[in-house]
Amino acid sequence: MRETAGTATGLRERKKERTREALVDAALELFLRKGYDATTIDEIVAAVEVSRRTFFRYFAGKEEVALARAIEFEGLFLEALTARPAQEAPLTALRRAGAEVFARVAEEEQEGAGQEFLRMRRMIEATPVLLAASLRNAMELERRMAREIARREGLESERDRRPALLVTLYHSVMRVAMDEWTEGGALDVARLARVIDEAWDDMGTLLTGRWTAGEIPRA
Incomplete structure (x- = not known):
């Protein structure tokens, strides 16, 4: 039976996706084993048995x-944020979108994925070019999130600072929670969800002005 045009296109797209995933997996394995600076693009493409030209169809470079x-x-x-119900309060939409994505990651998590995540995070923080790129990406993500919150609320993000302030607050809590999670050693997503909830509880306390200097932190 002859392939239809739609079937052929679908097969090509799946092949492209498999090639891209293979390049990412090979690159990360090499970066973690040899280090980012010591790994070359030639080594990455050799591991997947594709050409440099193929690599550059998918990625601008190692970064x-x-x-x-x-x-x-x-x-x-x-x-996930864009798909949240319009009637949800902005902060609720942000928190539930994050929880939804973490739940999806947990479903797909393979054995050892948490340790790989931790090693990659430490590598990024120890590699100036990657840290700079990661920070640029984070800033752009915050701008896009603020625009989405403004859209949901019928605001103009260029004239109203509240979406940007809310997104900055959200990311601040998430960064602190992620730091605590990775430093804790047991990198399971269920524990991350608990740490995030506790961090939001603490932020809520701080925002109401109920700060007690002598409080004993949670175990």
């Missing part, structure tokens, strides 16, 4: 492939 997983996560978050 982009190193941050591919983080960029994918950001895309999932923006999709």
Whole structure:
């Protein structure tokens, strides 16, 4: 039976996706084993048995492939935020979008994925070019999130600072929670959800002005 045009296109798209995923996996394995600076694009394409030309169809360079997983996560978050019900309060929409994406990650998590995440995060923080790129991506993500919150609320993000302030607050809590999660050692997503909820509880306390200097932190 002959393939229809739609079937052929679908097969090509799946092949492209498999090639891209193979390049990301090979690159991350090499970066973690040899280090980012010591890894070359030639080594990455050799591991997948494709050409440099094929690599550059998918990525602008090593920096982009190193941050591919983080960029994918950001895309999932923006999709989840855009899909939240219009009647949800902005902060509720942000928190539920984040929880939805983490739940999806937990479903797909493979054995050892948490340790790989931790190693990648430490590598990014220890590699100036990757840290700079990661911070640029984070700033752009915050701008896009603020525009989405403004759209949901019928505001103009260029004239109203509240969406930007809310998104900055959200990311501040998430960064602190992620730091605590990775430093804790047991990198399971269920624990991350608990840490995030506790961090929001603490932020709520701070925002109401109920700060007690002598409080004993939670175990």
